[in-house]
Amino acid sequence: MPIITVKMAKGRTMEQKQQFVETITKEAARILNVKEEWVTVLFDEYDRENWASNGQLHSLKFGEGFGKNGAE
Amino acid sequence: MPIITVKMAKGRTMEQKQQFVETITKEAARILNVKEEWVTVLFDEYDRENWASNGQLHSLKFGEGFGKNGAE
Amino acid sequence: MPIITVKMAKGRTMEQKQQFVETITKEAARILNVKEEWVTVLFDEYDRENWASNGQLHSLKFGEGFGKNGAE
Amino acid sequence: MPIITVKMAKGRTMEQKQQFVETITKEAARILNVKEEWVTVLFDEYDRENWASNGQLHSLKFGEGFGKNGAE
Amino acid sequence: MPIITVKMAKGRTMEQKQQFVETITKEAARILNVKEEWVTVLFDEYDRENWASNGQLHSLKFGEGFGKNGAE
Amino acid sequence: MPIITVKMAKGRTMEQKQQFVETITKEAARILNVKEEWVTVLFDEYDRENWASNGQLHSLKFGEGFGKNGAE
Numbered sequence: 001m002p003i004i005t006v007k008m009a010k011g012r013t014m015e016q017k018q019q020f021v022e023t024i025t026k027e028a029a030r031i032l033n034v035k036e037e038w039v040t041v042l043f044d045e046y047d048r049e050n051w052a053s054n055g056q057l058h059s060l061k062f063g064e065g066f067g068k069n070g071a072e
Numbered sequence: 073m074p075i076i077t078v079k080m081a082k083g084r085t086m087e088q089k090q091q092f093v094e095t096i097t098k099e100a101a102r103i104l105n106v107k108e109e110w111v112t113v114l115f116d117e118y119d120r121e122n123w124a125s126n127g128q129l130h131s132l133k134f135g136e137g138f139g140k141n142g143a144e
Numbered sequence: 145m146p147i148i149t150v151k152m153a154k155g156r157t158m159e160q161k162q163q164f165v166e167t168i169t170k171e172a173a174r175i176l177n178v179k180e181e182w183v184t185v186l187f188d189e190y191d192r193e194n195w196a197s198n199g200q201l202h203s204l205k206f207g208e209g210f211g212k213n214g215a216e
Numbered sequence: 217m218p219i220i221t222v223k224m225a226k227g228r229t230m231e232q233k234q235q236f237v238e239t240i241t242k243e244a245a246r247i248l249n250v251k252e253e254w255v256t257v258l259f260d261e262y263d264r265e266n267w268a269s270n271g272q273l274h275s276l277k278f279g280e281g282f283g284k285n286g287a288e
Numbered sequence: 289m290p291i292i293t294v295k296m297a298k299g300r301t302m303e304q305k306q307q308f309v310e311t312i313t314k315e316a317a318r319i320l321n322v323k324e325e326w327v328t329v330l331f332d333e334y335d336r337e338n339w340a341s342n343g344q345l346h347s348l349k350f351g352e353g354f355g356k357n358g359a360e
Numbered sequence: 361m362p363i364i365t366v367k368m369a370k371g372r373t374m375e376q377k378q379q380f381v382e383t384i385t386k387e388a389a390r391i392l393n394v395k396e397e398w399v400t401v402l403f404d405e406y407d408r409e410n411w412a413s414n415g416q417l418h419s420l421k422f423g424e425g426f427g428k429n430g431a432e
Binding site: 217218219220221222223224225228232235236239240243244247248249250262267 | 289290291292293294295296297300304307308311312315316319320321322334339
């Protein structure tokens with residue numbers, strides 16, 4: 001423990017994932033008072049057609065990109 | 073908030089998903105006293121070999137279809 | 145199947161939950177092509193200090209209420 | 217109920233899944249005092265690049281295998 | 289890995305939980321080809337008013353018990 | 361999006377939670393290329409008797425504390 005699950009749109013690179021994992025593992029250890037080897041991180045990646053907000057699928061709202069350039 | 077996650081077998085169309093998202097977003101706003109823009113809906117789609125009930129994988133129980141025609 | 149999980153702030157009444165369950169079960173059956181008896185709905189209720197957006201716990205952002213009157 | 221979700225690396229066969237489902241369904245019925253037909257089991261399978269421990273993605277730590285032969 | 293989550297109604301004893309944990313950890317190791325020390329088990333316990341099937345909250349359908357004596 | 365869920369033992373203070381939320385929201389924005397206002401963080405807190413590893417409930421393995429002082 002802890003187990004940290006990150007739900008997000010598909011499209012991040014393995015480098016982004018590794019950088020995020022390293023950072024939040026260190027911060028979890030520092031702030032939540034655990035050892036780094038106890039921290040598990042999982043990524044649940046979603047296609048745009050499986051994520052909706054405000055009553056609309058993101059595949060309809062944003063098309064196929066991801067990130068700050070125009071879309072959630 | 074709220075965040076509504078729908079776990080189901082693969083096979084629904086984007087039209088079915090959009091229709092369901094619209095409907096439950098409206099109903100969540102009406103019944104649970106939230107704004108529609110606060111409602112997030114996620115679909116987690118499962119292959120039949122990753123869903124089991126009564127001790128049996130659905131890939132063995134139902135084959136590859138979905139919906140009311142013969143299967144869960 | 146399907147299994148629908150609703151994550152939201154604590155504070156809704158049993159009547160609100162029952163009304164929401166009835167409605168989304170019927171809509172799931174109608175739109176997603178399943179039988180009503182296959183639909184499971186779970187509520188995961190959160191204290192405000194366990195839900196955060198935009199970098200801030202909702203207990204700090206909103207205080208202790210819920211719903212449209214001032215807060216998510 | 218109950219609903220049992222198994223998060224693990226991709227790579228198990230349908231035979232392994234079915235054997236595990238049968239076993240834990242029987243044990244859930246026996247130990248937790250439920251009927252076998254109430255037990256649902258879901259498998260959430262992960263690519264190695266979506267699972268990390270101790271600050272490192274398993275795709276970097278273990279390569280592409282799974283199981284006891286060298287890796288989690 | 290793996291991480292096994294058991295969602296069920298409140299009411300099981302610590303002895304039932306420990307017995308179930310021991311059993312499924314052994315079976316996961318045997319069938320899924322992992323080491324026992326890699327297996328994590330989490331219990332998510334639900335009040336009856338937060339679990340519904342067939343359009344009805346279990347608090348309305350079953351009252352407050354659990355297990356095979358009359359209820360899911 | 362993204363939605364980040366942190367499963368951990370009960371016992372952290374609201375200050376620890378807020379500090380962790382601030383930090384990972386900033387890091388998610390920086391590394392995963394999203395806006396801070398899109399990031400949701402949820403804490404799922406567990407009693408020791410609902411978390412097990414290596415075939416043993418943590419209530420039996422560690423007693424009632426949390427953090428690095430003796431326990432996961």
